Amino acid sequence: MAKAKEKNEIFEWIKALVIAILLAAIIRYFFFAPILVDGLSMMPTLKDQDRMVVNKISYKIGEPERFDIVVFHATEEKDYIKRVIGLPGDTIEYKDDTLYINGTAYDEPYLAEYKQQVIDGPLTEPFTLEEITGEATVPEGEVFVMGDNRRYSKDSRHIGTVKMSEILGKTSLVYWPFEDFGLVE
Numbered sequence: 001m002a003k004a005k006e007k008n009e010i011f012e013w014i015k016a017l018v019i020a021i022l023l024a025a026i027i028r029y030f031f032f033a034p035i036l037v038d039g040l041s042m043m044p045t046l047k048d049q050d051r052m053v054v055n056k057i058s059y060k061i062g063e064p065e066r067f068d069i070v071v072f073h074a075t076e077e078k079d080y081i082k083r084v085i086g087l088p089g090d091t092i093e094y095k096d097d098t099l100y101i102n103g104t105a106y107d108e109p110y111l112a113e114y115k116q117q118v119i120d121g122p123l124t125e126p127f128t129l130e131e132i133t134g135e136a137t138v139p140e141g142e143v144f145v146m147g148d149n150r151r152y153s154k155d156s157r158h159i160g161t162v163k164m165s166e167i168l169g170k171t172s173l174v175y176w177p178f179e180d181f182g183l184v185e
Helices: 002-031 109-117 129-133
Strands: 032-036 051-055 069-073 079-086 092-095 098-101 104-106 142-146 167-176
Touching: 032 167, 069 142, 079 098
Parallel strands: none
Antiparallel strands: 032 051, 051 167, 069 079, 069 167, 079 142, 092 098, 098 104
């Protein structure tokens, strides 16, 4: 009788472990996943080696919003973290270190501190979307993304617009290092 009870208890533990592993896999694949910031392209907002949570639900529900920080498949083996600047149908221009979307100047408060530190020219070199991509507007189903560290970011100025289907999700929560724990904008 004791052996049967012992086997049943082992079976219950194994069943609980399998369920826990399955739930963790489902949550990670469909809802939330950890990601490591690899590089300096999002400085000063994000630092190299920051660990973040990607909210995959956000883009299953709707499209990205301007200035969201998103994670997307850039290559087969690499995901990038960048900020959404242009949405489908937008015209994009940078002139005198100011962002113009559809002819309207936009403030980028996340760059204010960085702009003050730069003394040898603009943070963002002047360009238009058409000069970079050959398109007058951001194509349907795509976004134009840029890193906050404009001088050292490989982004839509180099890789072109990003298909929304390549976006894994939005990220705004840094969980490590602990002293940086919190939401970023």
